[in-house]
Amino acid sequence: xxxxxxxxxxxxxxxxxxxxxxxxxxxxxxxxxxxxxxxxxxxxxxxxxxxxxxxxxxxxxxxxxxxxxxxxxxxxxxxxxxxxxxxxxxxxxxxxxxxxxxxxxxxxxxxxxxxxxxxxxxxxxxxxxxxxxxxxxxxxxxxxxxxxxxxxxxxxxxxxxxxxxxxxxxxxxxxxxxxxxxxxxxxxxxxxxxxxxxxxxxxxxxxxxxxxxxxxxxxxxxxxxxxxxxxxxxxxxxxxxxxxxxxxxxxxxxxxxxxxxxxxxxxxxxxxxxxxxxxxxxxxxxxxxxxxxxxxxxxxxxxxxxxxxxxxxxxxxxxxxxxxxxxxxxxxxxxxxxxxxxxxxxxxxxxxxxxxxxxxxxxxxxxxxxxxxxxxxxxxxxxxxxxxxxxxxxxxxxxxxxxxxxxxxxxxxxxxxxxxxxxxxxxxxxxxxxxxxxxxxxxxxxxxxxxxxxxxxxxxxxxxxxxxxxxxxxxxxxxxxxxxxxxxxxxxxxxxxxxxxxxxxxxxxxxxxxxxxxxxxxxxxxxxxxxxxxxxxxxxxxxxxxxxxxxxxxxxxxxxxxxxxxxxxxxxxxxxxxxxxxxxxxxxxxxxxxxxxxxxxxxxxxxxxxxxxxxxxxxxxxxxxxxxxxxxxxxxxxxxxxxxxxxxxxxxxxxxxxxxxxxxxxxxxxxxxxxxxxxxxxxxx
Numbered sequence: 001x002x003x004x005x006x007x008x009x010x011x012x013x014x015x016x017x018x019x020x021x022x023x024x025x026x027x028x029x030x031x032x033x034x035x036x037x038x039x040x041x042x043x044x045x046x047x048x049x050x051x052x053x054x055x056x057x058x059x060x061x062x063x064x065x066x067x068x069x070x071x072x073x074x075x076x077x078x079x080x081x082x083x084x085x086x087x088x089x090x091x092x093x094x095x096x097x098x099x100x101x102x103x104x105x106x107x108x109x110x111x112x113x114x115x116x117x118x119x120x121x122x123x124x125x126x127x128x129x130x131x132x133x134x135x136x137x138x139x140x141x142x143x144x145x146x147x148x149x150x151x152x153x154x155x156x157x158x159x160x161x162x163x164x165x166x167x168x169x170x171x172x173x174x175x176x177x178x179x180x181x182x183x184x185x186x187x188x189x190x191x192x193x194x195x196x197x198x199x200x201x202x203x204x205x206x207x208x209x210x211x212x213x214x215x216x217x218x219x220x221x222x223x224x225x226x227x228x229x230x231x232x233x234x235x236x237x238x239x240x241x242x243x244x245x246x247x248x249x250x251x252x253x254x255x256x257x258x259x260x261x262x263x264x265x266x267x268x269x270x271x272x273x274x275x276x277x278x279x280x281x282x283x284x285x286x287x288x289x290x291x292x293x294x295x296x297x298x299x300x301x302x303x304x305x306x307x308x309x310x311x312x313x314x315x316x317x318x319x320x321x322x323x324x325x326x327x328x329x330x331x332x333x334x335x336x337x338x339x340x341x342x343x344x345x346x347x348x349x350x351x352x353x354x355x356x357x358x359x360x361x362x363x364x365x366x367x368x369x370x371x372x373x374x375x376x377x378x379x380x381x382x383x384x385x386x387x388x389x390x391x392x393x394x395x396x397x398x399x400x401x402x403x404x405x406x407x408x409x410x411x412x413x414x415x416x417x418x419x420x421x422x423x424x425x426x427x428x429x430x431x432x433x434x435x436x437x438x439x440x441x442x443x444x445x446x447x448x449x450x451x452x453x454x455x456x457x458x459x460x461x462x463x464x465x466x467x468x469x470x471x472x473x474x475x476x477x478x479x480x481x482x483x484x485x486x487x488x489x490x491x492x493x494x495x496x497x498x499x500x501x502x503x504x505x506x507x508x509x510x511x512x513x514x515x516x517x518x519x520x521x522x523x524x525x526x527x528x529x530x531x532x533x534x535x536x537x538x539x540x541x542x543x544x545x546x547x548x549x550x551x552x553x554x555x556x557x558x559x560x561x562x563x564x565x566x567x568x569x570x571x572x573x574x575x576x577x578x579x580x581x582x583x584x585x586x587x588x589x590x591x592x593x594x595x596x597x598x599x600x601x602x603x604x605x606x607x608x609x610x611x612x613x614x615x616x617x618x619x620x621x622x623x624x625x626x627x628x629x630x631x632x633x634x635x636x637x638x639x640x641x642x643x644x645x646x647x648x649x650x651x652x653x654x655x656x657x658x659x660x661x662x663x664x665x666x667x668x669x670x671x672x673x674x675x676x677x678x679x680x681x682x683x684x685x
Contacts, residue, residue, distance in 0.1 A: 049116030052094075053079070054101050056114045057087045070108055074101065085455065089117065125154070126240040126250070130390060134245060135350045136234075136370030136402060143373070145350030149445075150370065151402055152431070153248060156409060156448025161239060162249030163412035167281075168235055168404050169211075169291040171274045172228030174221040174258035176379035177210045179229060179389065181237040181244040186210055187253040191284065192219070203280055211256035214273040215266075221256035225264055226382030228256060230393055231294050233377030234401035235408070244390055245375060248405025248448070249412070255281070255288065260295060264383070268301040271334075275307045282314060289411045289422065290315035292404035294397035296332055305337050312341045312513060315419050317404040319396035320346045320359040327361030329583070329616050336364055338464070340513040341419055343426060347371025347399040348445050352433045353572075353624050358396055360439035362619055363463055366427060368436045368445040371399030406446055413452055420516045421485040428457040428484045434574060438621025441480060454484035460539025463518065465532055467583060467617060469545060471525050476510045478520040479503060481536040487517035491536040495529040544580065544618035551653040552617065553581035554644040556589075559662025561640040566668045568631045573607070573662075575642045578620040581653050585614045590646035591627050593667070599641030599659040604633055608646075635669035 054076070058067050067088065071078060075093035082088075092101050098116050105114035125131055125138070135142055139150035167187055177186040187210065191201030194209045205212045208219030223229045232247075232254050239250025257277055259270030275291065282288045296319060308316050318335040320327060327336050327344070335344035344365045347355035349372040354360060358371065372394045378386055384393075403426060410422045417425075429451025430444025437443040441461045450457070464478040481488045491503040503521045507514030510522055519536075533542045558576035565571050573591050588610055592603040607627025625642075641661040645652065652658075 049098065049118045051098075052092050053117040054090050054092060054098065054105065054114055055087060055117050056090055056105055057085065057112045058110055059112045060086065062086070062110045066110055070105070070110055074104055076101070086112075126246045127242045128237075128239065128244055128246045129242070130245045130375060133375045136374055137246070137248070139350055143350060146352060149348070149350055149352035149433075151248070151406065151445075152447045152449035156452050157250075159452040160409055160413045162236065162251040162409060164251050164253060165287050165415075166249070166408045166412050167253040167255050167286050167288040168408050169255040169257060169274070169278045169288055170228055170232050170235070170401075171257045171259060171271060171278075171291050171293050172223075172231055172295065173225035173260040173262070173264060174213065174223035174228050175211070175232045175254060175256035176223045176229040176377070177221070177256065179233075179377050179379065181241070181377050181389070182229070182232055182254065184238045184241070185236045185247075185249075185252050185254055187255040187286075189281075201284075203277070205277075211258070212274070212277055213258040214270045214277075215258060215261055221258040223256075223258070223379050224262040224381070225260065226378045226384065226386075226391075227260070227264055227294070227393075227397065228258070229379050229382075230374075230376045230391070231292060231397065231401045232256070234374060234398060235292060235405040237377055245377065248402060249408050252405075252408050255286075262383075266295070268299075268304045271295075272304055272307045275311065278314065279311045282311065287411075288314055289419075290317050290404050290407040292401050293318045293334060294395075294400045295319065296321055296335055298331060298333070300331060300333055304334060305339070308334060308337060308342065309339055312339070313419050314341065315407055315423055316342045317400055317407065318342055318344050319400045320344045320361065320365045322347075322357045322395050322397075323359055324357055324610070324612060325359045326611075326615065326619075327359050327364040328619065329614055332359060335359075336361075340516045340518055341423070343367070343403060343423060345369050345396060345400045345403050346436070346440055347394070347396045348433070348435060349373075352435055352445060354435040354439055355394070355396075355399075357394070358399075360621075361441075362438055362621060363441065363461075365440045367403065367430050367440055367442050368433070369399035369402040370445075371396055371402075374398040403446055406448055406451060409448055410451055417485070420487075420513070424482045424485050424487075424517055425451040425454055427480070428459050428482055429454045434622055435624050438576075438619075456483065458483040458488060458538035460488075460534075460536055460541065462532070462534045462541050462543050464520070465543055466545065469525050469529075471527065474522050474524045476520060477501065477503060477523050477532070477534075478510070478518055479534045479536070479541075480518055481538045482517035483538055487515055487519075488536055488538040489519060491519040491534065493521070493523070494533045494535070495525075496531045497527050497529045499526070499529075550582035550617065552579055552584035552615075552650055553653045553657070554579055554584055554587065554615070554650060555657045556642045556644050556660035557620070558622070559591075559640055559642045559660050561591075561662060562665060563663065564666045564668070565629050567629050567633060567635065570626055570628050571606075571665070573625050573627060573640055573642070575609070575623045575625055576620070577615070577623060577644055579615045579617055582617045583614065584611075584617075584645075584650050584652075587611050587614070587645040587649045588647050589623060589625065589642060589644050591625050592641045592643065593629070593633065593638040593665070594641050594661065595636075595638060597639050597641075597661040599639070599643060599661050601643065601646055603641065604630060604638075606630065629667055633667065635667050637664050637666050639663075640665050
């Protein structure tokens, strides 16, 4: 695993940064807060609750006798007990307000949190006319998708639809702040007087009412490309306003900072200028939760790293990239900076598969989010010539604002949550999907509902360990260990030689931030080891450690496909791939149909996956490969199989373990019938 955040490259120039459009599909559309992590929260429009009642959750290990003592001390009585959740529904004593009860319960060290017994109702869809096309928010199977392959916004909105007090900065091509679906949700600088030609707030920009343009060094961040406006609409298009679309947040404040030009290009200096503006506004009291960054490049900039690191109290949500590349092996910045406030986002499609163009990274990309054919806002003049103010684009650029928007929702639900709580809830609250397993740190696609109602959802993953180690040379080990908003320790690493180390989350180097759930330590190998076992109460993971010069060893660990199909039909096959040796260069995984359980390249080839960037030593992931059953094959039962490095591109230590047969599939042929016969009524020789 590369230690990107700890490496200091020597000669770093400003890198050109470009937009992540990936594959573009264009469609025109004409048309009660508490401190210390307690989880009683309120949003701007506090929901109704049942008077005289409270929901109380006790900490793990608290006995029932102690729970009863806590209730008696307050004068409350238990109405109902949910044993497995350690949650009580209680009746409050007469005259005690909800706020008083929450304050009293939350002050008790035995209580994890308390909250009102909120009233709920059937959730109506927002009245935005294009809402039915927003599969990323609510996937009903429209356009051939899989119902539920979305961020579960509809259920999330039963908790909160956002808040005018929350700010997300969109660092991009600017934003059309006059758009009918965005104007109400654009941030306005309280220290600036519009159009008076004066820098009223002394920040170096005249009339920066809506944000800034660092290209022209002015206070006008209007979008002359369209990309930033599309991103802004995903985060926070005005919801339930009977026009256009809705964003992840119905109510929010979007702060535009334009550093990418009309062609979608910019540089690190421009990005740093935007980050410093955001930082200054945060210091002036703006409630900026995150920056949304749908851009990137391959050049490592220490200056950009330092600018992001300087504002750790603001999440930095970044697109993983659109090159189908493994970010563990091929750097892509800023998504690849190893900083605790960076959340890197891959793209998923409407069937919860990884988007074909999306970068991935088992140790470097955090989560997945919808990023294919995403409908959102566009300015009247845009790079694609789309009219009507709305259009569909694809890319990790589109996936990123779903996560930025979710950060705002989480903050609006719990106003005392800090960046650590919000990041951890994003990561823990997602939904496990096969396409993200082995492709991201969490193996999840984000879920608004899961993050807003997070209960016992641990995430554990090794993050940093050496690709190649040398005895006597120090190296860094780190792991993510969280459960919902909280860090979970202790975290230990045991080597195959029997040595055990404790990782720390104390902010003392090599650990970057205290209490954030990333645990780190420096390890100096004293002898040869073959693997490391990372463990904590949140999980256990064993990783292989190939020694210097060890050749790769590619193997197929699992193959699973449908049990039936027809000639000419497409099928999806899940294939597990593992590299048991050293780093491997580019290779292909191919899937086949075979008449027996021995899979060879002579069998019927039906599809492939291209590891164009190779696969690191010790890496393991699951692919979803689409194949087509040839029309020419004979109908019968076949084995579905796969071969790693089917074309022999990689020199391996073991060339005999590359193939594996999975389940059988019954293939039927075409059923041809004569439905009618018609000819002339007469003829001649």
